[in-house]
Amino acid sequence: xxxxxxxxxxxxxxxxxxxxxxxxxxxxxxxxxxxxxxxxxxxxxxxxxxxxxxxxxxxxxxxxxxxxxxxxxxxxxxxxxxxxxxxxxxxxxxxxxxxxxxxxxxxxxxxxxxxxxxxxxxxxxxxxxxxxxxxxxxxxxxxxxxxxxxxxxxxxxxxxxxxxxxxxxxxxxxxxxxxxxxxxxxxxxxxxxxxxxxxxxxxxxxxxxxxxxxxxxxxxxxxxxxxxxxxxxxxxxxxxxxxxxxxxxxxxxxxxxxxxxxxxxxxxxxxxxxxxxxxxxxxxxxxxxxxxxxxxxxxxxxxxxxxxxxxxxxxxxxxxxxxxxxxxxxxxxxxxxxxxxxxxxxxxxxxxxxxxxxxxxxxxxxxxxxxxxxxxxxxxxxxxxxxxxxxxxxxxxxxxxxxxxxxxxxxxxxxxxxxxxxxxxxxxxxxxxxxxxxxxxxxxxxxxxxxxxxxxxxxxxxxxxxxxxxxxxxxxxxxxxxxxxxxxxxxxxxxxx
Amino acid sequence: xxxxxxxxxxxxxxxxxxxxxxxxxxxxxxxxxxxxxxxxxxxxxxxxxxxxxxxxxxxxxxxxxxxxxxxxxxxxxxxxxxxxxxxxxxxxxxxxxxxxxxxxxxxxxxxxxxxxxxxxxxxxxxxxxxxxxxxxxxxxxxxxxxxxxxxxxxxxxxxxxxxxxxxxxxxxxxxxxxxxxxxxxxxxxxxxxxxxxxxxxxxxxxxxxxxxxxxxxxxxxxxxxxxxxxxxxxxxxxxxxxxxxxxxxxxxxxxxxxxxxxxxxxxxxxxxxxxxxxxxxxxxxxxxxxxxxxxxxxxxxxxxxxxxxxxxxxxxxxxxxxxxxxxxxxxxxxxxxxxxxxxxxxxxxxxxxxxxxxxxxxxxxxxxxxxxxxxxxxxxxxxxxxxxxxxxxxxxxxxxxxxxxxxxxxxxxxxxxxxxxxxxxxxxxxxxxxxxxxxxxxxxxxxxxxxxxxxxxxxxxxxxxxxxxxxxxxxxxxxxxxxxxxxxxxxxxxxxx
Numbered sequence: 001x002x003x004x005x006x007x008x009x010x011x012x013x014x015x016x017x018x019x020x021x022x023x024x025x026x027x028x029x030x031x032x033x034x035x036x037x038x039x040x041x042x043x044x045x046x047x048x049x050x051x052x053x054x055x056x057x058x059x060x061x062x063x064x065x066x067x068x069x070x071x072x073x074x075x076x077x078x079x080x081x082x083x084x085x086x087x088x089x090x091x092x093x094x095x096x097x098x099x100x101x102x103x104x105x106x107x108x109x110x111x112x113x114x115x116x117x118x119x120x121x122x123x124x125x126x127x128x129x130x131x132x133x134x135x136x137x138x139x140x141x142x143x144x145x146x147x148x149x150x151x152x153x154x155x156x157x158x159x160x161x162x163x164x165x166x167x168x169x170x171x172x173x174x175x176x177x178x179x180x181x182x183x184x185x186x187x188x189x190x191x192x193x194x195x196x197x198x199x200x201x202x203x204x205x206x207x208x209x210x211x212x213x214x215x216x217x218x219x220x221x222x223x224x225x226x227x228x229x230x231x232x233x234x235x236x237x238x239x240x241x242x243x244x245x246x247x248x249x250x251x252x253x254x255x256x257x258x259x260x261x262x263x264x265x266x267x268x269x270x271x272x273x274x275x276x277x278x279x280x281x282x283x284x285x286x287x288x289x290x291x292x293x294x295x296x297x298x299x300x301x302x303x304x305x306x307x308x309x310x311x312x313x314x315x316x317x318x319x320x321x322x323x324x325x326x327x328x329x330x331x332x333x334x335x336x337x338x339x340x341x342x343x344x345x346x347x348x349x350x351x352x353x354x355x356x357x358x359x360x361x362x363x364x365x366x367x368x369x370x371x372x373x374x375x376x377x378x379x380x381x382x383x384x385x386x387x388x389x390x391x392x393x394x395x396x397x398x399x400x401x402x403x404x405x406x407x408x409x410x411x412x413x414x415x416x417x418x419x420x421x422x423x424x425x426x427x428x429x430x431x432x433x434x435x436x437x438x439x440x441x442x443x444x445x446x447x448x449x450x451x452x453x454x455x456x457x458x459x460x461x462x463x464x465x466x467x468x469x470x471x472x473x474x475x476x477x478x479x480x481x482x483x484x485x486x487x488x489x490x491x492x493x494x495x496x497x
Numbered sequence: 498x499x500x501x502x503x504x505x506x507x508x509x510x511x512x513x514x515x516x517x518x519x520x521x522x523x524x525x526x527x528x529x530x531x532x533x534x535x536x537x538x539x540x541x542x543x544x545x546x547x548x549x550x551x552x553x554x555x556x557x558x559x560x561x562x563x564x565x566x567x568x569x570x571x572x573x574x575x576x577x578x579x580x581x582x583x584x585x586x587x588x589x590x591x592x593x594x595x596x597x598x599x600x601x602x603x604x605x606x607x608x609x610x611x612x613x614x615x616x617x618x619x620x621x622x623x624x625x626x627x628x629x630x631x632x633x634x635x636x637x638x639x640x641x642x643x644x645x646x647x648x649x650x651x652x653x654x655x656x657x658x659x660x661x662x663x664x665x666x667x668x669x670x671x672x673x674x675x676x677x678x679x680x681x682x683x684x685x686x687x688x689x690x691x692x693x694x695x696x697x698x699x700x701x702x703x704x705x706x707x708x709x710x711x712x713x714x715x716x717x718x719x720x721x722x723x724x725x726x727x728x729x730x731x732x733x734x735x736x737x738x739x740x741x742x743x744x745x746x747x748x749x750x751x752x753x754x755x756x757x758x759x760x761x762x763x764x765x766x767x768x769x770x771x772x773x774x775x776x777x778x779x780x781x782x783x784x785x786x787x788x789x790x791x792x793x794x795x796x797x798x799x800x801x802x803x804x805x806x807x808x809x810x811x812x813x814x815x816x817x818x819x820x821x822x823x824x825x826x827x828x829x830x831x832x833x834x835x836x837x838x839x840x841x842x843x844x845x846x847x848x849x850x851x852x853x854x855x856x857x858x859x860x861x862x863x864x865x866x867x868x869x870x871x872x873x874x875x876x877x878x879x880x881x882x883x884x885x886x887x888x889x890x891x892x893x894x895x896x897x898x899x900x901x902x903x904x905x906x907x908x909x910x911x912x913x914x915x916x917x918x919x920x921x922x923x924x925x926x927x928x929x930x931x932x933x934x935x936x937x938x939x940x941x942x943x944x945x946x947x948x949x950x951x952x953x954x955x956x957x958x959x960x961x962x963x964x965x966x967x968x969x970x971x972x973x974x975x976x977x978x979x980x981x982x983x984x985x986x987x988x989x990x991x992x993x994x
Contacts, residue, residue, distance in 0.1 A: 004916060029632075030634075032566070032567045032627070032631065033568050033571065033574075033630055033631075034567045034571065034618065034627070036571070037567040037568070037569065038567075039564070039565065039566050039567065039631050040564055041564055042563065042564045042646060045562070045563050045565055046562065046563070049563060062600070065539035065542070065543065066539065066542050066543070066546060067537055067538055067539045067542045068542055068669060069536050070529045070531045070534035070535075070536065070667055071534070071651055071653065071806070072531050072534065072590065072653075072667070073531070074530065074531060075597070075606065077530075078597075078606070078728055079605055079606050089597045089606050089752045090596060090597060091595065091596055091597070092595070092596070092597065093569065093592045093594075093595055093618070094592060094593065094594040094595065094597065094608055095590045095591060095592050095620065096591065096592075096593045096594065096608065097590075097591040097593065098588065098589070098590055098591065098655040099587060099588055099589070099591075099655065100572070100575075100586045100587060100589065100619075101587070101788065102589065108576055109572065109575070109576050109582060109586050111591055111617055120608055121531065121590070122597075123568070123569075123592065123620070129901070130529070130530070130531070134527075134529065134530075134536050137527075141840070149539060153651070154568055154650070154651065156568065156569075158595040158596065168567050170567055170569070172565060177507040190533050200552075270948065310732070345640070382529040400630035416632075441808075
């Protein structure tokens with residue numbers, strides 16, 4: 001067993017500690033010396049890069065282009081949209097000076113009081129304000145629309161309680177910001193992007209999600225509608241994995257962005273914004289992984305197949321290497337990433353544990369006896385099942401197995417998630433059930449007061465009002481479980497990350 | 498003529514204004530509302546993305562992995578390495594507070610004085626300090642080495658005089674930071690990376706560069722050696738396009754990063770760092786472009802070929818489109834990016850100017866008469882030469898032309914650069930020649946004093962001590978042109994961006 005494994009807490013002991021141990025031991029990330037900020041290590045970053053590449057392709061297919069806007073936002077910009085400043089201006093990093101100097105009293109390097117900014121600058125918590133201030137100069141006529149920009153960047157929100165990937169003061173994300181001539185087109189774009197996120201979550205991350213709008217209370221600060229994708233973690237807590245906002249004309253009004261429409265009249269521009277972040281890494285880890293370490297969907301695994309030779313003598317290694325080389329080449333020709341680990345300073349057992357910890361989807365092990373019998377040991381990381389198979393057709397077998405694992409872990413996660421969905425009709429029952437975790441589909445009277453009472457007493461929030469009902473019955477009217485007032489349909493409650 | 502062109506200043510009138518007009522009119526970037534920070538617009542960002550993709554591939558081929566380190570650096574970190582703090586801690590954005598609040602006197606949102614940080618945080622001007630503080634925990638033994646990390650990120654240096662892409666307060670870049678067990682290995686890595694940059698500049702950007710170490714005075718703050726690639730712009734000013742630093746053990750000592758070597762002794766780790774930034778965009782623009790707009794090397798052009806149909810009636814367009822469609826597909830199949838611009842709200846003349854301005858390397862124009870005569874008009878952006886050619890073999894012809902343009906603009910830039918290189922032997926002659934711009938190869942006595950005197954009197958600096966002599970004579974000893982003291986060899990002087 002690798003020494004890393006001995007440090008791993010089991011999920012059943014302490015889920016939160018298991019998560020943290022896994023992030024650190026699998027070399028995904030670590031805390032930095034800067035409060036609430038993490039270092040994303042090469043292995044973690046390689047997974048994030050695979051996510052970025054695919055998302056970027058999906059965005060571009062819908063006509064989106066990348067651009068880059070400034071990191072620092074004038075304080076006054078943040079204050080232009082009333083709800084937005086309430087939501088974002090509070091906990092943020094504020095730049096007040098632009099120079100350090102040597103202290104005249106020898107106290108080292110200090111802030112130069114003469115280099116105080118006239119107006120403070122805020123490290124962007126999100127970029128609607130600076131982007132809409134920019135769009136003002138780009139838009140005159142309906143012929144300038146739509147504008148479909150995205151940026152990959154870092155943002156900062158001064159969080160009090162942080163957890164790696166899930167909630168950090170600085171995080172990496174993409175933020176799309178689109179401008180449209182009509183309300184319908186903007187609303188459609190907001191919907192289109194939540195569908196892109198859902199597709200990515202399900203087809204690439206193998207994380208099943210429930211799509212729907214947020215309740216008004218949970219909307220993005222400044223949005224008329226926020227669509228979300230909600231995933232369920234193994235511990236029964238929900239995780240918001242991506243959001244897409246229909247912003248109406250709020251930011252256009254705040255930044256006076258108008259255009260001449262086809263009828264030659266001045267009109268405010270319609271907007272959307274949408275984002276996913278390194279939080280997706282948290283969702284990925286917590287959906288699939290187990291007590292042995294990471295389980296990665298093959299489509300996002302930086303290394304999809306590892307081949308470990310089992311040998312004592314150099315001649316044995318040479319013979320194994322010769323046999324294996326054509327497989328490596330054939331797998332690579334199929335676009336499959338393979339590592340042949342013939343390092344001689346680590347024992348096979350150590351390697352096995354290490355690659356389990358790192359979540360490599362498929363492992364092949366081959367020794368001298370396999371050479372004679374034309375066999376190879378095949379291990380799939382998701383189930384940890386081992387099988388000795390013939391060498392003939394091994395490349396196609398591995399290729400098929402990677403596809404199997406991709407769908408198997410999605411199905412496993414879907415079953416886990418579905419097992420967590422229950423319908424609850426009374427407030428007493430809700431308070432009991434919410435302790436068991438999971439999604440609760442309940443009737444709600446539609447008021448902020450009831451929503452806030454539920455949150456105050458149980459820490460559960462409305463995750464979304466699902467677009468697609470799990471059951472047609474969910475769409476039928478009922479009575480609010482707390483107030484007894486009429487309810488239009490069931491909505492989705494959970495405790496969440 | 499497009500209205501954009503009418504706004505363009507000619508190079509001969511005002512080179513600096515021409516550059517600025519070009520950046521704005523070709524939709525590459527614009528000034529933002531935040532002092533010294535630019536917005537990189539989609540077309541400019543698409544070129545930067547192509548640069549990133551290729552550089553990233555080249556880095557990875559040498560074993561480098563990407564990672565991500567925090568944006569904010571504790572002030573004390575910056576002060577650990579004595580020269581580094583002198584070089585970087587002065588003009589920088591300082592975060593002093595982490596919260597805003599509503600002013601009790603109704604003055605809007607203000608900085609909350611209670612949310613003052615105990616220690617100020619600096620927006621990274623470069624990341625050696627935070628990275629070496631992190632490497633301390635990654636390195637125990639020689640088996641943990643080398644570490645070869647790179648990050649793509651934003652950095653900030655509070656510049657007083659800014660110019661888009663060339664010098665902005667915030668810019669995008671990559672910074673590689675490597676850690677090694679031996680001095681030799683680190684020195685080799687620093688050399689390897691300057692070679693990667695030179696290859697990229699010459700083969701992808703078509704920008705010829707002169708490689709060599711900086712004089713001690715021009716080294717990176719904290720480096721034992723800085724290697725640079727120096728390019729020559731059309732106006733005779735040099736531009737430092739990339740640097741690679743051999744840092745010795747300076748940062749390892751400052752952050753106490755030691756390892757157990759193979760002899761089981763504790764030793765400080767050896768380091769390099771290397772970076773290129775969005776400044777490369779400036780080098781690209783200023784090397785090749787002309788009074789009609791941008792000239793792009795085909796390998797970095799987001800659109801390599803544009804096809805413009807010339808028509809009056811819908812039937813004509815339909816016939817042209819039918820003829821052109823197979824070409825579009827065949828070009829794309831070869832990995833060539835093609836835009837077929839059949840938009841009917843713009844005239845061909847407008848399109849021609851627009852695509853010249855944007856630097857699309859090859860333009861095809863085809864009208865009804867071409868359909869009859871099986872011809873097509875072919876225009877190459879670099880020389881603006883037009884030619885009417887047969888349609889047969891047009892795809893291969895375009896493919897070949899793209900390669901021709903790539904090498905032709907490199908050759909043109911090389912000739913321009915070589916024409917700017919002169920050997921100067923007297924101080925009087927130097928002061929005359931430097932006014933004409935270009936590179937001057939001169940003898941220098943090797944002292945900081947002489948270098949500083951030359952800079953003070955002429956604004957010229959030593960750009961580098963070329964690895965490869967333009968002429969073997971350059972490597973022979975001589976006498977310093979200013980002091981008459983002995984000089985080991987000629988070094989390269991220029992005024993620079």
